Amino acid sequence: MSGPALPDGRFATDRETVDAHRLDRSGWVPAGRPLGVALAASVADVRAVLRHASATGTPVVVRGAGTGLSGAAAATDGSIVLDVSRLNRITEISVADQLAVVEPGVITADLDRAAAAHGLRYAPDPASAAISTIGGNIATNAGGLRCAKYGVTRDSVLSLDVVLADGEVISTGHRTVKNVTGYDLTGLFTGSEGTLGVIVGATVRLRPLPAGTATVAAWFDDIAAAAAAVTAIAAAGVQPAVAELLDAPTLAAVERITPGGPAAGAFLLVQTDGPAAATEADQVLAVLGDRTARVFAARDDAEAEQLLAVRRQALPALERLGRVLIEDVAVPRSRLAEAVEEIQAISKRHAVPVFTMAHAADGNLHPILVVDRDRELDDEVWAAADAIFTMALDLGGTLTGEHGVGVLKRTWLGNDLGERNLALQRRLRAVFDPAGILNPGKAV
Template sequence: MPRPVTDDLVKLLPGRVSMVEADLLAYSHDQGPVTVSALPLAVVWPESVEDVQTVLKWASRGNVPVVGRGAGSGVSGGAHATSGCIVLSLERMNAILAIRPEDEVAVVEPGVINADLNSAAAAHGLMFAPDPASYRWSTIGGNVATNAGGLRCAKYGVTRDSVLALDVVLADGTLIHTGHSTFKGVAGYDLTALIIGSEGTLGIVVGITVRLRYLPEKVNTIAAFFPDVRSAAAGVLAVARARVQPAILELLDGMTMQALDIAHGSRLASRGGALLLLQTDGFGADEEALVIRHVLSEVGGTLSDVGAGEAADLIELRRHSRGDAVDHEFRVGEDVAVPKSSLVDYIEALEGIAERLEVQLKVVAHAGDGNLHPTFWVSRADGPAALERLGVALDESVRIALEFGGTITGEHGVGQYKLRWLPWEQADEVLELQRRIKDVFDPRGILNPGKAIVPAVQQ
């Protein structure tokens, strides 16, 4: 694009546009693997709905791709820059516009940090239920874009279950409002649910009305250690058979616990080969915890008496279980989900893949809803052959998840990285329908191109 056209954007939004190389590099990617490297033409920081409308009108006139971005905490490449794009960072639109305690509703701008909304809601005895591991820095807009989940999904669901209405700027700059401020509402098509999880491909979310939940009066945390991950997975099914619904039900395997011990000085691995971490909440938390402790003991779990301090530590360790990148390893992790009844068999299949292909494996899971995050890795010293085995292991893990009736992504989104797997899960007719929906919202195809949906094959 000729530089004067980009300069025109600077004139439209003075002080809110950068073409400095350091900014372009910093905003060119999120936390996901980079498959196609590109720098944006510019980074734009709108401060109002009107600013976003101005940018989209400008981009539509010039046919300039626009990549929306929150905090860049995504792990599927949904906010990676694409060729010739601008990155629209919504981080400055970070106001909590209203909290209405009697209605159990809040209205926020997209750049509000998840943890900040929860802090504000807590003053009224309320909480925003979705709590991804990145809750301290991920934005509500980003949570909406990927339909983010988190530890409390087992009881409270994902972001879609806590969003009532959206304000959205379409590709041509038109502002629309979808949804309602009531818990019920079935007028017309549910455009709010459609936009949630669309990863910025249908519009730019500029306002979010969320449902808040009551902060629980009581919380009870349970740590159950098992000899191995398969027996821990069997424990998940035992809890389900007891008809108790924990707020949190997380599974960590032995390799995950070892990694956490090394990184944080904990001693989890000395207590067993796998860990189930559960939390009950509400007025019945103690009674539910008693039932859970009984059924887990019956299936071979060693129960730990967890005080408030250790409970907080264990939950925090779980949030760090994905691990940090290290220079001496090639590492790939995923976000598949399978029916809970298939947890044991799927984990056994993962272990078989790792053994056959000679790659390392660790598994952590939101076991309460069947969402697993298996991570495979090899040493960089093992060379290209090991890297090839790593790719095969990842592909096989996804294929087998689908064979079990699962999905390629439970909460991270498709982004750029998982596009190659989407046709494995969805039929051609479904993919084509999604492309037609995008054409209605974004006829020029400028909104986050190359993400979330498979583009049509060029004839």
């Protein structure tokens, strides 16, 4: 089958290019191989790919940087990989309206740095910010370290330009902060994982850089005690910008690549920001000091960055240990301690190593299953994952707080949404993509 009509060099079928675009960071390996990779450099290229796919019934898998953690960007057999990473311009930063207009291939951290030059910042802060793209963040409704105070990506997206499955282009939303005209299509496309259309432009909200920032770290004997401390911080009336939690096995993995940290059963990092940052940090210190003697307040930005690096290095450290299955569940904040204790019990019960980190202030846990590289994800591994998902739902939580459904969680969707809700969502998907060419087998 011939590829889409693109300028020379923009549709690649050689093994090296295809292999480089075949997988995302989830560890899921689909059967078969894609037909080729469309290296889109313009909206016209994206439209050409989708018109071709629509006419031929060819599946399309959209890809940015490939940092997704649920399999949504992994290329399935016979598909065209639509790489939009070359659409990477920041076309406007408006100080007056506190917004930026960007293409989907812009790296998240690059936008944050560009905004900082104007005294602003892009609040969403996924751990992959240095390598992930804005388009991928929007497609998965990515979260990150600052979610508890500033919300997930959807809370920062004002409007979108989207190419639909038939190649037509629509715009949703406005540059205004408030907009209640019609259905919220901007919110619908955000988190749709490439199943409703291809995002080719976005207007995103920026916020003023905080007047101050304060960082506190604490080490606990066990992760349940650290989780309980997070609940106590909230009860004290403090809204942290960041509250990150790592268990002992994860800390040990980080120690292998960055030696020098203290041995502990859990590590908790809390950051406050804004005019009251120092006062709130003092409150955090008081709460944590009642629960552990190992509390440390960063004296300057350099020490704060060293502490943040412990959290950011966690996933790379685990990836060195073996094959990872990165889970992402969320529970009510008041039940965080119950959740982490149950994850430890599940790990022992199924004899599957589970390393837990969490965006603790919003109840979003990442229990990461790590197995030997040559081991298949066998029944016992999936039984452990099933037990973690069931635990989250039983505690009043959800299957995913920020990574999306992709392929890895489709089996459990009915348990979370309910069959009627799920059927309605699939009907909605068919409205936008009646031929079913956009990321088939992913998300809903």
